Amino acid sequence: MCGKFRTGILNVIRMLQGRAIAAALAGFLALAAIVLPAVAGGPVETSPFAVQGVEVDVTSTDATSAKNQALMDVQVKAFFQLLERLGSPELAAQLKEKLKPEDIAPFLRSLSIEKETSAPGRYIGTFTVRFLPAKMQKFLAGYNVNVSAQQADPVLVIPVYRTPEGPKLWEDNPWRQAWIDLKGEQGELPIIIPLGDKEDVDALTAQDALGGDTVKLDAIRKRYDAASLLVAQAEPTEEGLHVYIEGDTKLGRVNINKVYTPETTEDGTAVAVEAAATLAFQKVLLKAYQTQAAAAAEAKAARDNTPQSLDVNVPFNSPREWNAIRSRILSTPNVSAVDLSSLDFSGATIRLVYTHSVEELQGNLQRVGLGLSQGGGGWVIQPM
Numbered sequence: 001m002c003g004k005f006r007t008g009i010l011n012v013i014r015m016l017q018g019r020a021i022a023a024a025l026a027g028f029l030a031l032a033a034i035v036l037p038a039v040a041g042g043p044v045e046t047s048p049f050a051v052q053g054v055e056v057d058v059t060s061t062d063a064t065s066a067k068n069q070a071l072m073d074v075q076v077k078a079f080f081q082l083l084e085r086l087g088s089p090e091l092a093a094q095l096k097e098k099l100k101p102e103d104i105a106p107f108l109r110s111l112s113i114e115k116e117t118s119a120p121g122r123y124i125g126t127f128t129v130r131f132l133p134a135k136m137q138k139f140l141a142g143y144n145v146n147v148s149a150q151q152a153d154p155v156l157v158i159p160v161y162r163t164p165e166g167p168k169l170w171e172d173n174p175w176r177q178a179w180i181d182l183k184g185e186q187g188e189l190p191i192i193i194p195l196g197d198k199e200d201v202d203a204l205t206a207q208d209a210l211g212g213d214t215v216k217l218d219a220i221r222k223r224y225d226a227a228s229l230l231v232a233q234a235e236p237t238e239e240g241l242h243v244y245i246e247g248d249t250k251l252g253r254v255n256i257n258k259v260y261t262p263e264t265t266e267d268g269t270a271v272a273v274e275a276a277a278t279l280a281f282q283k284v285l286l287k288a289y290q291t292q293a294a295a296a297a298e299a300k301a302a303r304d305n306t307p308q309s310l311d312v313n314v315p316f317n318s319p320r321e322w323n324a325i326r327s328r329i330l331s332t333p334n335v336s337a338v339d340l341s342s343l344d345f346s347g348a349t350i351r352l353v354y355t356h357s358v359e360e361l362q363g364n365l366q367r368v369g370l371g372l373s374q375g376g377g378g379w380v381i382q383p384m
Contacts, residue, residue: 044224046154046190048086048147050130051078053114057124066123067116072101074111078129079104082136085186087145107131107139152289153227153250154190156220158209162235169206170196175234175241178274184282189289191282192224199223230254234277241273245281251288256281304356307336312372312379315347322348325383328368334360352381 045052056074060066079099083092109130116125133149140147161168161175168176176193184191194200200220208216209231221229228249235242240261247254260277264270316322322343329338329352337353354361362372371384 043195044185044192045128045130046151046185046192047130047133048149048151048186048188049082049109049133049136050128050186051081051085052128052185054078054081054127054129055125056127057122059122062121063118063123066121067118067125070123070125071111074125074127074129075108076101076104078111078127079107079131082131083140086136086140086147087143091143091145107135148188150293151187152189152293154192154225155249155285156192156194156224156226156229158194158204158217158220158229158231160206160209160231160233162233167206167210169204169209170201174272174274175232178272178278179232181275182278182282187282187286189282189286191285192226194220194224232281234274241277243277243281249285251285251292254285256284307353307355310352310354310358310361310379311341312350312352312381313347313377314350314381325370325381328370329365329381332361332368332370333364335364 054074054077056070056077058066058070058073060069080092080096083095109132111130112128114126114128116123118124137147137149157179158169159176159179161173163173170176176196179191179193182191182193185193200223203223204213204216204220210233212231217229217231228247228251230245230247230249233244237259239259242259243256245254245256260273260280262270262273263276314322314325316325326338329335329350334355335352336355337351339351339353341349341351343349352361358372365372365381366384369384370381372379372381374380
């Protein structure tokens with residue numbers, strides 16, 4: 001096939017909501033020519049509302065028309081892939097019968113071209129497609145699918161496969177492929193596998209990884225903007241696959257030294273031992289994160305329910321104004337008491353008893369028309 005091959009990142013910001021599909025397409029294509037810097041956060045997408053590696057192959061009257069159609073097709077394809085991941089294949093199949101491309105367009109946030117090839121009358125591309133988190137959460141909630149936008153800090157995994165010929169890191173092998181097939185990048189606990197591009201190959205060798213070269217390992221961790229890095233070693237044995245993973249993460253110390261044996265599903269389907277090992281590792285980390293998150297939520301709830309106090313000055317011009325302000329304060333959510341410390345003709349000093357945080361207190365006071373601010377003389381409440 002002749003044509004021009006190009007790789008790179010093309011971020012296309014979506015501004016199509018509320019328009020007819022023809023006008024939306026025109027606006028979208030006008031933006032498609034703008035090349036923007038690569039998104040922050042490393043070369044791998046971790047958002048749960050993004051879909052990587054979405055492939056399209058479109059034939060049309062010319063290459064431009066084919067690409068224009070591909071830009072629309074990829075949104076639809078990615079949308080249903082996302083529904084399968086966050087919801088279920090059944091939900092995706094159900095909604096394919098109901099939703100049209102113009103129904104999906106308002107959910108799009110942006111897309112990036114990972115690679116593309118064009119020829120006369122044909123366009124082939126691979127995309128990363130991102131959807132608007134709040135809109136997707138609301139949409140999925142309507143089908144009883146609740147998705148949290150909160151994620152754990154990403155963990156970068158460096159898979160090293162030990163063979164009689166020597167260790168393999170970037171070469172094709174079943175251990176590395178199992179980690180890629182895990183597709184853990186957009187999960188509740190993102191697990192990132194390096195791309196293995198020239199920059200990675202030049203930066204780190206299998207010997208560097210096995211030797212624990214902290215400088216090189218930290219450099220590749222920073223490239224992928226990961227909070228933690230683990231070197232995952234695997235070696236085939238007569239019994240199965242010996243897996244050794246040890247290191248520190250934000251979730252604590254990881255120490256796995258185990259031989260995994262081949263498995264079969266309930267229907268008798270064989271499961272590759274490499275896939276079983278990576279899935280088991282993901283479950284261990286996810287359980288650690290969920291336990292940590294639950295403990296943090298419990299601690300926050302305890303803090304939120306513990307009464308706190310704040311000394312506040314309340315200036316006023318008359319007793320009537322003071323009574324009105326005091327009444328508003330007492331009606332504020334999470335305020336349990338207003339204890340008067342001093343009172344004169346120009347103002348009062350009170351001890352405000354409340355729960356939750358000061359930030360939430362400020363927001364709740366705003367809802368009743370009062371502003372809480374801090375100045376040189378301390379905290380002050382005044383009508384807005």
